[in-house]
Amino acid sequence: MARLIYTTNVSLDGFIEDPDGAFDFLPPGDDVFAAHTELMESIGTLVYGRRLYEKMSVWEVDPSFAARSPALAAFAAAFTDTDKVVHSTTLAQASTARTRIERTFDADAVLRMKDAADRDLLIGGADLAGHALRAGVVDEVQLYAAPVSVGGGKPGLPTGIRLDLELLDQRCFGNGVVLLRYRPRAA
Secondary structure, eight states, X not given: OOOEEEEEEEETTSEEEOTTSOOOOSOOOHHHHHHHHHHHHHEXXXXXEHHHHHHHTHHHHOHHHHTTOHHHHHHHHHHHTSEEEEEOSSOOSOXXXXXXXXXXXXXXXXXXXXXXXXXXXXXXXXXHHHHHHHHTOXXXXXXEEESOOOOSSEESSOSSSOOOEEEEEEEEOTTSOEEEEEEEOOO
16 A cells, blocks of 8 residues: 655644745755655655645646756656646646646545555645644654744644644754655554
8 A cells, every 4th residue: 555645844843835825945955856856756745735746747748847956857757757636626727747636635545545556646735734743643753844934834844633643753954954755553
């Protein structure tokens, strides 16, 4: 059975967006980008919310991103080489290949995807990941914690529920970012 991995960039105080909706606080770093690419290359299916999908789709639909450097080309190729399931009640059609739209989150459908997959699945978008965490279908949480506190905004982990997590690994990057890998503990 494949794993469902939730990964996101967060401020040190746990937000994926600041109070103004910006998410540009992750400091640049080739080693962090390489880690994201390595993960993306291991993924068979992306399970995204609409907002994240629309931001990430440029990696497939805008060739100028890949043309900037070999590192960006590798990430774009990995993104393009994955199946995508986008959860949206408003998106009329997908702008990328190998993409299907789901109108509602169904934990049983996610379990079936994990059972059928030969490569891990990555879930992205804090709201969608919150549904998956509440349903108990997430196998790993990866937080790229940036060395900045933004003081509020959109949280990277769902509020209103308790999540007991077991630390699997941590990795420090040269720019101060720390990757924290956790496994949710069974209730």
